[in-house]
Amino acid sequence: MTREVRELVPVDGETFRFYCCGPTVYGPAHIGNFRTFVMNDVLRRTLEIGGLKTLHVRNITDVDDKTIRDSLKAGMSLGDFTQMWLDRFHTDCQALNLLPPHIEPSAVAHIPQQIAMIEELIEKGHAYAPGDGSVYFKISSFPQYGKLSRLENRELEVGKTQNQRAGQLADEYEKDSVTDFVLWKGRRDEDGANFWQSPWGDGRPGWHLECSAMIREYLGETFDLHGGGEDLAFPHHENEIAQSQCSCGGRFALHWFHGAHLLVDGKKMSKSAGTVYTLADLEEKGFSPMEVRYELLSAYYRKQANFTFDSLHAKKEALGKLAKAESELRTHVGADAPPAYEDLCGLSDFGTFTEAWNYLQDDLNTAAAIGKVFTGLKQAANKQDWQGLHAILAALGLTLPVIEAAGAADIPSEVQALADERWEARSSKDWAKSDELRDQLKELGWVMKDGRESYELEQL
């Protein structure tokens, strides 16, 4: 709201409560959508690794112009259609290592809360039902309207005739057509069977209202942070502020977190140019979801990022290098499997990765933090450094590919026998013998990588 960087401190003194606008489930999410979701995920992870408790709410838009239009086209019920795309979204989120939100409410499951909010807005003089079956928010009743998106010279087009009102029913519109926006849409033929009863007749809620109603339900009037892609600042978030502040009276979000868009080949993604890539499209071309995540992280969230296949190739290589360096460091410091996420939350000493951590803490500069991971690796020497590395990787949500160990056929039988013997010694906690056998293996040029259940042998 103020365009300043502020320290994030939970307003209730305990839990950092934040909301980000979730997907509209009418097709597969594209990598642009995932840039926004990944950045919100890194925000949460960074807060948690920093020792804060979080409450993360992300909604599902399962009723709007697009979901209704496309479910009818597909000949499916709205519920079945949106569930199908929600399942796909969840699969993609898991592949990208996004932490599931603590609460994931859907618009359709919160119709009564939305109706109640409209009633309150009408009662307080912020909304009106002109008799066309719809209800509109009166933006002239809220002088702060436009503050978040710095809307200048706005023309408040209020009190339109019924014919002119058609444009106000759209979920999305541009800044040059600021008008009273719709809270409840009267039933239309093109909605098919998708309508609910209300005091104003059959219809459905407008898109902007769902977030205000669900935020009130799960986070209350005032909460720590609200996020989404930059396109949501106007009109969506502007409308959310108006609805929520006029009905609840609270301060609403204390901070705003908007991510700049992802471009492809320097241009807006476009269906006709074939540049609206999904995770599946990229997997088909041989890129793993983790390589895509790395690519999405590699630009500072305030700047537009440009996706190209050249840069994705470079990330594939960089992730491999990172995995190799981690594996060498693990061997060097004699560590086991990476620490669990929970054990890294609240870590105070990041060793040679302190600079990387500082960049993450300073307005989530993922680009600079990743650069500093490679610097930190050059100096990393002990277990603290190794832990610091894993804390940064956990904050970035990056998991590393497994380094291929030598095939069984390449391992000399003498080496294999020593390794088996050492594994037995280690399993029965005979540490002295285990160490001695480790040294013998080292002399032969081999190193054992201990996992939880088994080990791998690698040539030095």
Ligand code: AMP
């Ligand atoms: P939607 O499913 O269309 O409601 O969008 C989900 C999220 O993706 C919203 O936060 C949008 O702002 C965001 N988004 C849409 N396009 C892009 C893009 N090209 N780059 C980054 N974020 C985007």
Ligand code: ZN
């Ligand atoms: Zn929203």
